[in-house]
Amino acid sequence: MAQPDVVVAGAGVIGAACAEALSAAGLRVVVLDRGAPASGTTAAGEGNVLVSDKVPGPELELAKASRALWPELLAGLRVELGDELAGVEWDPKGGLVVATAEAAAGPLREFAAAQRQSGVDAVELSPVEARALEPLLTKGITAAVHYPEDAQLQPVLAATTLLAAVRARGGEVRSGHTVLGVTTNAGGAVSGVRTSQGVVSCAAVVNACGPWAGEFAAAAGAPINVLPRRGLVLVTAPLPESVRHKVYDADYVGATVSGDADLQTSTVVESTRAGTVLIGSSRERVGFDETVRVDVLAELAGKAIGLFPFLADVPVMRAYGGFRPYAPDHLPVIGEDPRLPGLWHATGHEGAGIGLAAATGRLLADLHQGRKSFVDAEPFRVDRPAVTGEVPA
Structure with missing residues (x-):
């Protein structure tokens, strides 16, 4: 394919949701992962899509939005991909x-x-x-x-369904590509992603590396406390x-x-x-x-x-x-890093990533495209003290 518009680092459910939302916006997307898709944190999840465990506040609002979005998203993917590729064992069991x-x-x-x-x-x-x-x-x-309103889905199937949509729209998912950092242009913005297989040129990269997001951010020169x-x-x-x-x-x-x-x-x-x-x-x-x-x-x-x-x-x-x-303040990190134009983050969801994935992908795509975000993005900003402050040992 031609040079991608966006590289998503991480093929778990958060990276997959971001890639799906970006590709739905018409962008060329490549997803990179050092292992097989959905083989890390996502494979170790229970598939919970919950509102019951969130205290009132920003994460609950994101959870409510995601709970409403998941059935709509899955129904659209079923029409686009067919039942065989879009079956995720969705169960609104409460x-x-x-x-x-x-x-x-x-x-x-x-x-x-x-x-x-x-x-x-x-x-x-x-x-x-x-x-x-x-x-x-x-x-x-x-x-x-x-x-x-509590529900459950099969997390690996959910992630692979989202990635199937990315492929169907002309994107790629590449396993065996460990992300090592970024390259920058003369203006100091992201120009590519350094990987174990070489550099992938792009104008933006999404750090969806889950528990390893802190390591990748540090390698990119913009550390975050995840x-x-x-x-x-x-x-x-x-x-x-x-x-x-x-x-x-x-x-x-x-x-x-x-x-x-x-x-x-x-x-x-x-x-x-x-x-x-x-x-x-x-x-x-x-x-x-x-x-x-x-x-x-x-x-x-x-x-x-x-x-x-x-x-x-x-x-x-x-x-x-x-x-x-x-993340120390128990809120996801979603948005562009103001220290490095072109570096975006979608991480810090801890055990709620599967439930929050649908809304996270939509929110990140809204921000990337300059659209009015469908939920308040302010609480998830990258440049909040808990995220960009001193990283504890």
């Missing part, structure tokens, strides 16, 4: 958040009330009503909130229908917004279309240490059994882990 201690009941209700003020459909349920939705739940529930945060997930053997919604304990929200580097675990349980049950979640900042800690898996299993006692007799088939891109 979420259920429960408290299992008296002290947690009040804060859960207050959180739901605040979300309702922000336009989220959050329905308070009695313990009896909660067990009607999830008959196998523990009887030790003190409060519950149903979130009908760090890896590790998480582990357990997968059971396939079961008959058992867990109907995404179900998690109220302490999950606190873990998602915590900046603590030490290990945190919270109970998250949901089924997949294949019948397996996914059990999470853990968070810890350990750099890129890939060690699978048995004690963490045991803690996840124990907490899941506390929520769904039947799981005590269910075999675990496997466990997997991955690194999520963490």
